[in-house]
Amino acid sequence: xxxxxxxxxxxxxxxxxxxxxxxxxxxxxxxxxxxxxxxxxxxxxxxxxxxxxxxxxxxxxxxxxxxxxxxxxxxxxxxxxxxxxxxxxxxxxxxxxxxxxxxxxxxxxxxxxxxxxxxxxxxxxxxxxxxxxxxxxxxxxxxxxxxxxxxxxxxxxxxxxxxxxxxxxxxxxxxxxxxxxxxxxxxxxxxxxxxxxxxxxxxxxxxxxxxxxxxxxxxxxxxxxxxxxxxxxxxxxxxxxxxxxxxxxxxxxxxxxxxxxxxxxxxxxxxxxxx
Amino acid sequence: xxxxxxxxxxxxxxxxxxxxxxxxxxxxxxxxxxxxxxxxxxxxxxxxxxxxxxxxxxxxxxxxxxxxxxxxxxxxxxxxxxxxxxxxxxxxxxxxxxxxxxxxxxxxxxxxxxxxxxxxxxxxxxxxxxxxxxxxxxxxxxxxxxxxxxxxxxxxxxxxxxxxxxxxxxxxxxxxxxxxxxxxxxxxxxxxxxxxxxxxxxxxxxxxxxxxxxxxxxxxxxxxxxxxxxxxxxxxxxxxxxxxxxxxxxxxxxxxxxxxxxxxxxxxxxxxxxxxxxxxxxxxx
Numbered sequence: 001x002x003x004x005x006x007x008x009x010x011x012x013x014x015x016x017x018x019x020x021x022x023x024x025x026x027x028x029x030x031x032x033x034x035x036x037x038x039x040x041x042x043x044x045x046x047x048x049x050x051x052x053x054x055x056x057x058x059x060x061x062x063x064x065x066x067x068x069x070x071x072x073x074x075x076x077x078x079x080x081x082x083x084x085x086x087x088x089x090x091x092x093x094x095x096x097x098x099x100x101x102x103x104x105x106x107x108x109x110x111x112x113x114x115x116x117x118x119x120x121x122x123x124x125x126x127x128x129x130x131x132x133x134x135x136x137x138x139x140x141x142x143x144x145x146x147x148x149x150x151x152x153x154x155x156x157x158x159x160x161x162x163x164x165x166x167x168x169x170x171x172x173x174x175x176x177x178x179x180x181x182x183x184x185x186x187x188x189x190x191x192x193x194x195x196x197x198x199x200x201x202x203x204x205x206x207x208x209x210x211x212x213x214x215x216x217x218x219x220x221x222x223x224x225x226x227x228x229x230x231x232x233x234x235x236x237x238x239x240x241x242x243x244x245x246x247x248x249x250x251x252x253x254x255x256x257x258x259x260x261x262x263x264x265x266x267x268x269x270x271x272x273x274x275x
Numbered sequence: 276x277x278x279x280x281x282x283x284x285x286x287x288x289x290x291x292x293x294x295x296x297x298x299x300x301x302x303x304x305x306x307x308x309x310x311x312x313x314x315x316x317x318x319x320x321x322x323x324x325x326x327x328x329x330x331x332x333x334x335x336x337x338x339x340x341x342x343x344x345x346x347x348x349x350x351x352x353x354x355x356x357x358x359x360x361x362x363x364x365x366x367x368x369x370x371x372x373x374x375x376x377x378x379x380x381x382x383x384x385x386x387x388x389x390x391x392x393x394x395x396x397x398x399x400x401x402x403x404x405x406x407x408x409x410x411x412x413x414x415x416x417x418x419x420x421x422x423x424x425x426x427x428x429x430x431x432x433x434x435x436x437x438x439x440x441x442x443x444x445x446x447x448x449x450x451x452x453x454x455x456x457x458x459x460x461x462x463x464x465x466x467x468x469x470x471x472x473x474x475x476x477x478x479x480x481x482x483x484x485x486x487x488x489x490x491x492x493x494x495x496x497x498x499x500x501x502x503x504x505x506x507x508x509x510x511x512x513x514x515x516x517x518x519x520x521x522x523x524x525x526x527x528x529x530x531x532x533x534x535x536x537x538x539x540x541x542x543x544x545x546x547x548x549x550x551x552x553x554x555x556x557x558x559x560x
Contacts, residue, residue, distance in 0.1 A: 083522070087522045174514075176503075176504070186403065187402035187403055
């Protein structure tokens with residue numbers, strides 16, 4: 001209900017202010033009346049197919065829908081494997097990417113990020129595992145999705161925390177996506193796993209009592225909306241709209257709906273993640 | 276010199292006419308069009324969002340070379356397993372024993388009837404069904420320690436290949452004249468010995484071309500094992516572009532290697548064909 005009232009309030013606000021923003025949308029998008037957006041729908045609760053309805057749902061989907069509504073356009077969704085997201089942006093299959101992708105320095109060579117959500121890689125284990133804190137995972141096998149930035153994060157963390165303490169390094173084991181990684185964990189192929197902290201509450205709710213988080217997220221980062229470097233106009237209009245959504249509470253309402261209110265940012269930030 | 280024979284009344288004399296060249300304008304037009312399209316494609320590749328320096332740098336990178344070795348090892352072993360299973364199942368299929376026949380038909384039905392990638396995922400996640408495997412009282416192990424990505428890929432690819440190869444082998448055996456088999460029996464050979472000494476060697480000539488075809492498929496099908504983390508060529512190329520975002524560049528690197536391998540395999544298949552066709556070549560000469 002709170003969400004509905006937020007939406008109503010924001011709709012009223014949007015109606016009150018003449019749509020100066022929509023005027024700044026690139027001509028191509030305005031003409032088509034639609035944004036082309038691409039996601040990888042294996043990353044609940046950021047974006048996934050609702051098992052009951054098959055509909056695309058998630059935090060990113062809600063945010064994008066709200067953005068599109070305020071810009072006065074529809075969204076044409078498409079899907080790709082995670083590694084296909086950046087090429088989708090480059091080949092203009094997508095106008096921008098809002099798909100639980102982390103802002104990383106290495107990715108900024110090909111795109112600009114408007115950071116909109118706090119995140120961090122998080123260790124987790126099966127509930128009956130002996131590990132109490134992250135340092136207990138030194139020398140153990142840890143799996144994560146190989147197409148993400150997490151393998152590098154794990155290696156970095158291991159070098160900074162295991163080796164100085166005289167412990168063996170973490171052995172990284174690749175996985176194909178979060179579901180595959182959790183399957184490997186269940187089979188005992190790996191001792192621990194890593195996922196973005198924003199996805200763990202959902203995974204734990206799906207299989208109650210199965211997993212246990214170990215320690216805090218071990219690096220601080222942001223999820224970013226990814227834009228082509230030359231697409232400044234679209235980046236600015238989306239940043240402006242997102243700023244308005246944060247100011248009037250619509251942004252917070254979406255985050256709260258998905259139980260991720262704690263991951264909110266105070267304002268959209270351009271290429272702001274530390275690594 | 277005899278004068279030219281007089282022409283029949285009513286026919287014009289064409290002997291002095293020049294033979295006009297056919298214009299073939301459509302031939303010229305289509306050739307020009309095709310060359311134009313090819314040039315446009317080359318130009319697009321040359322000027323597209325491709326950093327060719329990455330292609331040349333990673334073409335001989337260590338991980339890529341390891342990937343190609345792993346690809347070839349897996350293709351050879353899986354094909355060997357596939358051919359072995361194929362021969363056994365084809366013999367079972369042609370056996371008079373109804374149990375053997377039905378089991379063989381069921382095997383082909385099951386493994387040809389489901390997608391290869393599904394079978395690979397099943398083998399890889401087998402531990403969800405059987406946490407431990409072994410022989411009761413003698414030996415047991417955790418399924419995940421046994422079912423490594425290597426073994427899961429080998430079983431998935433090999434057993435699937437066996438289902439297809441069994442049909443190729445059966446066709447080969449059926450292509451050998453029944454008289455050959457009868458003659459072998461007449462001089463006292465048992466069924467299996469007749470198959471081994473008389474039928475299979477002659478069937479080889481027929482099955483080599485389709486098997487070569489299947490092997491080339493197999494080289495590329497190993498790339499499906501990337502999803503169960505077997506470090507073959509595509510898997511390793513993906514790992515590089517996951518890190519540096521040079522997707523097209525690394526896909527071109529992998530593509531060039533696959534093309535090179537297949538280009539080497541094609542003449543090898545010809546040599547093999549010639550070897551098994553010795554008998555008939557002599558006749559044809």
